[in-house]
Amino acid sequence: MRDSTDYQTKKQALRRWLTVYGRNPVEACLQDAQLRPKVLHLADSNQKSDKLDRLIALAEKRGCDVRFHDRDALARISKNKKQDQGVALDVECQAFNDLSVFLQSTSEETCRLILLDRVTNPQNLGMILRSTTAAGITGVIVPERGCAPLGPLVAKASAGTLFHAPVLRCTSSSEALDALLGLGFTCYTLSSHTESNFFEEHIPAKAVFVLGNESEGVAPDIASRCQAKVRIPMHNGVESLNVAITAALIAYYLDR
Amino acid sequence: MRDSTDYQTKKQALRRWLTVYGRNPVEACLQDAQLRPKVLHLADSNQKSDKLDRLIALAEKRGCDVRFHDRDALARISKNKKQDQGVALDVECQAFNDLSVFLQSTSEETCRLILLDRVTNPQNLGMILRSTTAAGITGVIVPERGCAPLGPLVAKASAGTLFHAPVLRCTSSSEALDALLGLGFTCYTLSSHTESNFFEEHIPAKAVFVLGNESEGVAPDIASRCQAKVRIPMHNGVESLNVAITAALIAYYLDR
Numbered sequence: 034m035r036d037s038t039d040y041q042t043k044k045q046a047l048r049r050w051l052t053v054y055g056r057n058p059v060e061a062c063l064q065d066a067q068l069r070p071k072v073l074h075l076a077d078s079n080q081k082s083d084k085l086d087r088l089i090a091l092a093e094k095r096g097c098d099v100r101f102h103d104r105d106a107l108a109r110i111s112k113n114k115k116q117d118q119g120v121a122l123d124v125e126c127q128a129f130n131d132l133s134v135f136l137q138s139t140s141e142e143t144c145r146l147i148l149l150d151r152v153t154n155p156q157n158l159g160m161i162l163r164s165t166t167a168a169g170i171t172g173v174i175v176p177e178r179g180c181a182p183l184g185p186l187v188a189k190a191s192a193g194t195l196f197h198a199p200v201l202r203c204t205s206s207s208e209a210l211d212a213l214l215g216l217g218f219t220c221y222t223l224s225s226h227t228e229s230n231f232f233e234e235h236i237p238a239k240a241v242f243v244l245g246n247e248s249e250g251v252a253p254d255i256a257s258r259c260q261a262k263v264r265i266p267m268h269n270g271v272e273s274l275n276v277a278i279t280a281a282l283i284a285y286y287l288d289r
Numbered sequence: 290m291r292d293s294t295d296y297q298t299k300k301q302a303l304r305r306w307l308t309v310y311g312r313n314p315v316e317a318c319l320q321d322a323q324l325r326p327k328v329l330h331l332a333d334s335n336q337k338s339d340k341l342d343r344l345i346a347l348a349e350k351r352g353c354d355v356r357f358h359d360r361d362a363l364a365r366i367s368k369n370k371k372q373d374q375g376v377a378l379d380v381e382c383q384a385f386n387d388l389s390v391f392l393q394s395t396s397e398e399t400c401r402l403i404l405l406d407r408v409t410n411p412q413n414l415g416m417i418l419r420s421t422t423a424a425g426i427t428g429v430i431v432p433e434r435g436c437a438p439l440g441p442l443v444a445k446a447s448a449g450t451l452f453h454a455p456v457l458r459c460t461s462s463s464e465a466l467d468a469l470l471g472l473g474f475t476c477y478t479l480s481s482h483t484e485s486n487f488f489e490e491h492i493p494a495k496a497v498f499v500l501g502n503e504s505e506g507v508a509p510d511i512a513s514r515c516q517a518k519v520r521i522p523m524h525n526g527v528e529s530l531n532v533a534i535t536a537a538l539i540a541y542y543l544d545r
Contacts, residue, residue, distance in 0.1 A: 067526075128525070164534045169524035194527050232545060265541075268425035269384070270323075271450050278420045278537045281530075285521075285538055289488060 045131035048202040051124055051183055051195075052110065054117035056084055058185065061193075062124045063091040068196055069125040070097040076107040076119035088120065097122075116185075126196050128166075132174055132203040136212055139171075143238045145287045146172045146213070147280055148220075150206040150255050151179035151246040158183075159190020160277035161244075162198040168284035172201040174209050174241070206243070206255050213241050220259040222251050223279060225272065227262040232286060234263050242283050244276050301387035304458040307380055307439055307451075308366065310373035312340055314441065317449075318380045319347040324452055325381035326353040332363040332375035344376065353378075372441075382452050384422075388430055388459040392468055395427075399494045401543045402428045402469075403536055404476075406462040406511050407435035407502040414439075415446020416533035417500075418454040424540035428457040430465050430497070462499070462511050469497050476515040478507050479535060481528065487519040488542060498539050500532050 050071065053062050063070050073092040079085055092099050102110065104119070111117035147165060152158050158181045165173050181187055188195045203209045213220060218239045223231075243259055245251030251259075265274060265282060274282075306327065309318050319326050329348040335341055348355050358366065360375070367373035403421060408414050414437045421429050437443055444451045459465045469476060474495045479487075499515055501507030507515075521530060521538060530538075 160531055160534065163527060164530055166525045167521075167523040167527035167530055192529070192531075194525075197525055197527075199525075232541075265423075266544075267423040269422045269450075269453055269455075271419060271423035271448075271453075273448065274420055274423055274537075275416055275448075275533075277531075278416065278534065281534045282537060282541055285488075288522075 045134050048131040049125050049127070049129040051126055051129075052112075052121055053124055053185075053188075054111035054113055054121040055185070056088065056118045056120050058188070059120050059122040060084075060088060060091065062122055062196065063088065063095060063097070065196065067127065069127065070095050070122055071125055072098045072100055072123040074107055074110050074121040074123070075099065075101050076104045077101050078104045079119040085120075113184075124196070126200070128197050129200045129202065130172075132201040132209055133212060135172060135201050136216060141171070144171050144218075145236070146170070146174055146201070146218075146241040147283065148174040148206060148209055148213075148241050148243045149176070149180055150243055150251050151249075152244065152276060153179070153181055154247055155181040155184070155186035156190045157247060157275070157277045159187045159192075159195065161280040162187070162200070163191045163194040164277065164281035165284040166194050166198040168281065168288050170199065170284040170287070172199045174201045174203060176203050176205050176209060178205045206252065210243075210255060210258055214258065219261055221261045221263055222256050222259045223265065224262040225264050225267065227264050229261070229263045231263040231265050231283070236287065244280055247276055301390050304387040305381050305383070305385040307382055307385075308368075308377055309380055309441075309444075310367035310369055310377040311441070312344065312374045312376050314444070315376050315378040316340075316344060316347070318378055318452065319344065319351060319353070321452065323383065325383065326351050326378055327381055328354045328356055328379040330363055330366050330377040330379070331355065331357050332360045333357050334360045335375040341376075369440075380452070382456070384453050385456045385458065386428075388457040388465055389468060391428065391457050392472060397427070400427050400474075400496075401492070402426070402430055402457070402474075402497040403539065404430040404462060404465050404469075404497050404499045405432070405436055406499055406507050407505075408500065408532060409435070409437050410503055411437040411440070411442035412446045413503060413531070413533045415443045415448075415451065417536040418443070418456070419447040419450040420533065420537035421540040422450050422454040424537065424544050426455065426540040426543070428455045430457045430459060432459050432461050432465060434461045462508065466499075466511060466514055470514065475517055477517045477519055478512050478515045479521065480518040481520050481523065483518040483520050485517070485519045487521050487539070490519050492543065500536055503532055
């Protein structure tokens, strides 16, 4: 039992970590006072350079481990041998959290969340994180299963906001919904066919908005477990909005 | 004088026209009851096919001219020889207008517009048109100079909304500003450095929001002529929002 609890705790802690690769992105993260760099990984095969020396000096200054690996081991860490330039960094994002840890620890009465169900396009995911973080949303749930990986494409599309976004991690949308329904959250999906206008709806203090895949929407087994539907009104025969636009409208309106 | 007036009238009328190319996009426009197809252009070199016969039949049914050209002349019409598939269509978009014609003819007391100053990314332009049209904005001014061309990339990014968007055309941002200031519009730019919160601001009945280039913002000579600045509040250290997100927030909030 002890081992299992330890494993669980470690897994939850690791959900605050991101692995960044490439010399410039790694340098930017090492210089960001709001991030906690944990381990700088370097390939043995890297040739000595001023840039590398600077990265190592920065890492040491930040109290970050420096580890050397053979080239293939580094590629397994970065998961992108072609673009990692022999450098990767594990960084702890203080705004990230494991969903269940967050739900146990939060004492706020008002908690409005967005749950992303299979948002596969990194461009959309990055834009969502950028604008909902700017809006001051409590948290954006990004399940490991189904969503675009939180990697360099998402970081770029988020204009760097990814590292400071209130990302809540879990395994799947279904697991997130179990936890949220158990805690009395009202779970909303968006629909153009319902009468309830999002902008006129009374949104309870504990609410989550489930936004779905770009072409298929929210998965039927997830949608069927949500208790409420709202629509964002659309004029001029427009049938749908981009998911990043929808997320921004929801997050900013909730902040009003 | 007569000739000059005729020329001006014709130019204004042509600002409601778009040229579409490629067999499927042309077919979609010919089938859209809300558009007025004007001229179907075909290359002499096209081989006979059922699809082409169907396009010609559709065009005739809609009262649309059918004209044949040599291959190079068709390429000059489509401006994209590689992808036009020997087919182009001039289509009148009833929601489009020439800015000065619109300003002379509108009798609405409330007129809220967005002016796009050098939005060069077709992806952003398409998203802006999609969400502001959905929000029911009165008009989006897209100057010919500086903005991405209203072509297939914008149409795709707009999810087809481009053809039904309230696009107001003019030559340049500067020309648009002259006209709007002359008619008593309040011209706003967005700034993160001002105290005025857009969501709390009283917006006058006649107002235009000038949104600028993705990296440079609004051109200095345009910004300096605007009378007011507002900010969209941003939390968590986020420094800016994507221009398409900004446009959607403005358009939807003005509709409230």
